[in-house]
Amino acid sequence: EVSFVLLLLDITPMLPVLEGVVMELQDCALSLLREIIPTDKEEVAFKDLDVAILVGSMPRKEGMERKDLLKANVAIFKSQGTALEKFAKKTVKVLVVGNPANTNCLITAKSAPSIPKENFSCLTRLDHNRARSQVAMRCGVPATNVKNVIIWGNHSSTQYPDVHHCTVNMSGSELACFDAVKDDAWLKGDFISTVQQRGAAVIKARKLSSAMSAAKAICDHMRDIWAGTPEGEFTSMGIYSTGNSYGVPEDLIYSFPVQNKDKSWKIVDGLAINAFSRSKMDATAIELIEERDMAVAFLAV
Known part of the structure; x- marks a missing residue:
């Protein structure tokens, strides 16, 4: 047990x-x-870990420049990566939640060079769950009836929630998302911005950032790594890009559609990408390149 x-x-x-x-x-x-x-004590916390969930990051304060936020977080995640390198098992699965999650994850991986890059991921499951839920509410079905939404790119307001490969089970029939929702303008407009801005909307209402939904997404992400994704379904994870999938540049932590099996992930390749999707996928990659280059410059100091 x-x-x-x-x-x-x-x-x-x-x-x-x-x-x-x-x-x-x-x-x-x-x-x-x-x-x-x-x-x-890091030497106690990181000793022989099977799983590391890194939630502690420096939050953006009012008037704080993005580069100041990155600089503070590079110091935190360099230290955590170094501790993983020193004390954790080489098979450890590392999930970075603290924002900016993608770039913090990359810095952690670079600071733990003997742990395979594919053992590192950042949390975009919360965005994935948000996207599922928005479609489900629009269609009047439970969120479990909505499958195969995709979050591409950065866990930021440039992320691209993509429903071109999503299906919705309505009255026992599997419908393509666009056919189920019957409102292309919403799916290409307000749906995307709602998912992109959801974290900010929660903060505005609650005066605190997402807690319960983030914790649930962490559990979902980890359970899928351990138990695998259901047959015929995929989920979203921020993972290390080798530059071989969907034209995404290498050496970024970028959110892709993935399937999990035997504690490892595989990108779901071969999905058709239209011009609308392409431009949104490229825009979020550009932001990630900027973040990475700024963070790596701090890492070298």
């Missing part, structure tokens, strides 16, 4: 707060949770 030991890392001033999180976890009476170890 599988059971978990949770190693929870935080900065020293936050240890009393972390103790509260430990109490909450204990009070959930989770059947698979064997032990919880709160710590402020």
Whole structure:
């Protein structure tokens, strides 16, 4: 039977707060949770890990330039990558959630050169779930009836939620998304911007960033890595681009449609890409190249 030991890392001033999180976890009476170890020491937190979920990043503060945000995060994720390199198993699966997630993930991977690049991913499952849910609400069906949406590119407002390969099960029939929704203008306009801006909308309403939906997406992402994606379905993950798929440049963490099996992922290749999709996929790649180049310059300092 599988059971978990949770190693929870935080900065020293936050240890009393972390103790509260430990109490909450204990009070959930989770059947698979064997032990919880709160710590402020990287050598404790990263030792022999099977899975690392990196959620701690420097959030953007008012008036903060993008380059200042990147600089602060490069320091954090370089340190975490170095700790993974030193202490974790080489088979560790690393999921970066802290934003800017794609570029933070790339910096982490570059700082842990002996761990294979394909073991690193960033979370775009939350965007994937958001896209599914928007289509489902529009069609009046449960989100589970919507399959094979794709998030391309960056976990930012340039991401491209693509429904050209998506199907919706309505009254027992599998329909192409465009046929089910019957509103092309919405699918090519407000649907895309709603998904792109959803994180900001949650912050505006809640005065805090997505918590429960992000946690659910992390669970979905990890479960798919371990248990595989259902037959005939694919999901979205930010993964290392080798430059061999869909014209996406190499050496970026870019969100692709993937299928998971045996704890590894495979890009779903051969999907038709129209001119509308191409321009949106290229725009998000351009942003990722800019972010990467700025971050790598800080990494070298």
